[in-house]
Amino acid sequence: MAYLLIPLYLSAGRGHWGSLFGCGITPSCSWLRSYTSSMPPHTTRTKPSQIPAWSKDDLQSDLHGRSDKARRVQEMFASIAPSYDSNNRIHSFGLDRLWRRRVVKFMSPVEGLDVIDVACGTGDLSEAFERAGARSVLGIDFTPEMLDIARVRAQRARRERIEYREGDAMALELDDASGDLVSIAFGIRNVASPEQALAEFRRVLRPGGRLVVLEFSEPRNPFIRWGHDLYCTQLMPRTAAFLARDRSGAYRYLPKSVSSFMGREQLVSAMKDAGFKDVLQIPMTFGVCVAYIGRA
Ligand SMILES: C[S@@+](CC[C@H](N)C(=O)[O-])C[C@H]1O[C@@H](n2cnc3c(N)ncnc32)[C@H](O)[C@@H]1O
Numbered sequence: 001m002a003y004l005l006i007p008l009y010l011s012a013g014r015g016h017w018g019s020l021f022g023c024g025i026t027p028s029c030s031w032l033r034s035y036t037s038s039m040p041p042h043t044t045r046t047k048p049s050q051i052p053a054w055s056k057d058d059l060q061s062d063l064h065g066r067s068d069k070a071r072r073v074q075e076m077f078a079s080i081a082p083s084y085d086s087n088n089r090i091h092s093f094g095l096d097r098l099w100r101r102r103v104v105k106f107m108s109p110v111e112g113l114d115v116i117d118v119a120c121g122t123g124d125l126s127e128a129f130e131r132a133g134a135r136s137v138l139g140i141d142f143t144p145e146m147l148d149i150a151r152v153r154a155q156r157a158r159r160e161r162i163e164y165r166e167g168d169a170m171a172l173e174l175d176d177a178s179g180d181l182v183s184i185a186f187g188i189r190n191v192a193s194p195e196q197a198l199a200e201f202r203r204v205l206r207p208g209g210r211l212v213v214l215e216f217s218e219p220r221n222p223f224i225r226w227g228h229d230l231y232c233t234q235l236m237p238r239t240a241a242f243l244a245r246d247r248s249g250a251y252r253y254l255p256k257s258v259s260s261f262m263g264r265e266q267l268v269s270a271m272k273d274a275g276f277k278d279v280l281q282i283p284m285t286f287g288v289c290v291a292y293i294g295r296a
Pocket residue numbers: 070073074077118119120121122123124125140141142143146167168169170184185186187190191192
C-alpha cells in the first residue's frame with residue numbers, strides 16, 4: 001500500500017518544493033556573518049539533463065578517479081534533490097536518521113560548539129546538531145538544489161542557528177581554526193579528492209576540535225554482506241529510481257561508489273595522514289554504516 005501512495009506523494013511534492021525554493025535565514029553569530037558576507041551569492045542551478053549523469057558504461061569505469069566526478073555528482077544530486085529525503089527514509093527503513101542521531105550522540109556534548117557540516121545536502125545532520133544545542137551550524141554543500149531544500153526545512157522549523165552556504169569541501173571559504181566540530185555524512189565518498197577535503201577539515205578546526213565522518217561501508221559478515229549486496233544492487237536501484245523518477249543513474253551509482261571507495265582501514269589512514277589523532281571507527285547496523293572520529 002505504501003508503495004502505491006508514495007509516488008503520489010512525491011509527485012504532489014515537486015511543485016511544492018519549487019514554490020518554496022530560494023528562502024534563506026540569517027546567521028546569528030559573528031563568524032558565520034563574516035563568512036557569509038565573503039561568499040558570492042549562490043545562483044547556479046544545474047539544469048536537469050536528459051542525459052544520465054552516470055550511464056551504465058560510466059559505472060564500469062573507475063568512478064573515484066574520473067576527472068569529471070565532481071560535475072557528475074553535482075548533476076546527480078541536482079536531479080534527485082526533490083525526492084532525496086523520502087528515498088533515504090524508505091530505502092534505509094528509517095535507519096539513516098538513527099545513524100545521524102547516533103553520530104550526534106558520539107560527539108556530545110555539542111552545546112556551545114560551532115559546527116561545520118560539510119556536504120550537508122538537505123540538512124538532516126545540520127539540524128540534528130542544532131537540536132542538540134550547537135551554538136552555530138554552518139551547512140556547506142556544492143549542489144544548490146539540495147541547499148534550497150535544506151533552507152526551506154530550516155525556515156519551517158525555525159532553526160535560526162543554522163546557516164546554509166554553497167561551497168566546495170575541497171576548498172572551504174573559511175578561516176583557519178574557525179570551528180569546533182566538522183562533520184560530513186555520506187559525503188566523503190562523493191568528493192573528488194577525499195584527501196584534499198580531509199586536509200581542509202583539519203585546517204578549519206580549532207586545536208582539539210573534532211571531525212566525524214559518517215559513510216556507508218560493506219558488512220564484513222559474508223551472509224549479511226550477500227543480503228546487503230542483493231538489496232543494494234538489485235532491489236534498491238529499481239525502486240529508488242522509480243520513486244525519484246530518476247534518470248541520472250544515481251541509484252546505480254550509490255552501491256558502485258560504496259564498493260569501489262576506500263575501505264575502513266584506508267579511510268582511517270587517510271584521516272591520520274591529514275593530521276587527525278586518536279582516530280577511531282564505530283560500525284553500525286552490521287557495518288553497513290561506519291562513523292569515523294578524529295581529533296585535530
Ligand atoms: C549523499 S548526500 C549527503 C547529504 C547529507 N549529508 C545527508 O546526510 O543526507 C551527499 C552530498 O554531498 C555533496 N557533495 C559532494 N561533493 C561535494 C563537494 N566537493 N563539496 C560540497 N558538497 C559536496 C552533494 O551535493 C550532496 O548533497
